[in-house]
Amino acid sequence: MDSDGLLCDAVEDLGREHLVPQQALMEYWPWARLRAEQEEQQLYAEIRRLPPEDYAKVRELLASHPVAERGVLWEKWGGLWGRFGFFEPVSSWPWCNAAGWCFPCPVCAWPMRAQPAGGGVFAVSCDVHLLEGAQYTCRQDRGGSGPPVLEGGGCSTGRVKGFPAAGDYLAVSRTVWRYLTLPGRMEFAIRDALADIAGLEVFMYPEGDRYDLRITAAAPLVAREWRVDAKAWRSFDALADALLERPVLGGAVPLIIVVPHRRRSDLPRLRVRLAGRPDLEVMTDKDLVAMVLRWCRAQP
Known part of the structure; x- marks a missing residue:
């Protein structure tokens, strides 16, 4: 509670991400708002019907001009x-x-x-x-x-x-900010940080937005690929639950879940929760960029 006796913003975010039927929450927010994964998917469903160019434009506008x-x-x-x-x-x-x-x-x-x-x-x-x-x-x-x-x-x-x-x-709206603006700003910051690197290409929302970024290395670099999905959830426990419900993406390249760098101290717990899913890796957005740049510098 804040100094005025009102529920803080974090409570709403946690209420959305955890399906906990607490009567106190119910008095403030209706039940339909409490399931974050459903809300997130509903937002994406609204714009996934757009052509790829318009879809990418909408995602960038929501990130850059909220x-x-x-x-x-x-x-x-x-x-x-x-x-x-x-x-x-x-x-x-x-x-x-x-x-x-x-x-x-x-x-x-x-x-x-x-x-x-x-x-x-x-x-x-x-x-x-x-x-x-x-x-x-x-x-x-x-x-x-x-x-x-x-x-x-x-x-x-x-x-x-x-x-x-x-x-x-x-x-x-707060929902759009949580699930489109915040991760979107990470996505485009990663894209911009890796721009103009010889041999690197960054594709936004590939394969019908099965994930957020595909980073590929070609000549003069050794062929390599990274698949990236950005998440800005408040609760890493709820995020782990949602990720574990996902089907395996398939292929030899794991999906890298990137989270804000400020949450780096919470990564060990998230890694423990996802230990049974070798197709998923987790790291911060800054660590991802640093890893890709180190790999590029190590190439002959």
Whole structure:
């Protein structure tokens, strides 16, 4: 519970990922929202009917622009805009309103939570990226016309620019953020980190999106392939359960499950849970990139 006696964001995420019929949860969120794997698959099912080029475009837009003005989104999405109900008006989200302003997380670009801390001060933070320094305070400036200035935070991505918590600003829903935006940002960061490496090619969402990335090495490198699936689940126990329910992918190349680097201390437990599935490997996104780059440098 937070200081106001409300359930924290993490509780909703865990409630979605664990099918636990606790009456306390039921009072806050309906039963249909509690099964994360079903929600995730429903989201993907909505866009998998698109041609491959449009599918990849939607995935990248949801990762790169999870919040923007309606006009900006309309321009970027083109003819795809309006076909999916991924966005909601931030004006309907009082939890991210700091004196009439919202602030995107410098790591994931989604609106951060804003809580009154007394004396006209707001505590602004992204609970997922606290370890990256996405934690600030700001003071309500009654005489100013622009957004209040955030203070504190350990992010090295520069100043966070606020936007009005009203009007035409839209953001992806929390479900889309959890299951498309967060893993999507990992996927495209991996792609960009391996771009322009001689002999490497990165394919997004191959084989009808059976997994997220296929990285292949060809001449002048020795032939090699990596299959990658990105996951940003809150609970690794629930993630392990979902992965163990998957059929074996097949082939000699294992599927590498990548998770955010901030969760690296939880990897041993996940590896123990998946010990009976040699077709699955787990590592962080940064470790995957480092492994591929080391392999490339080791080639003659």
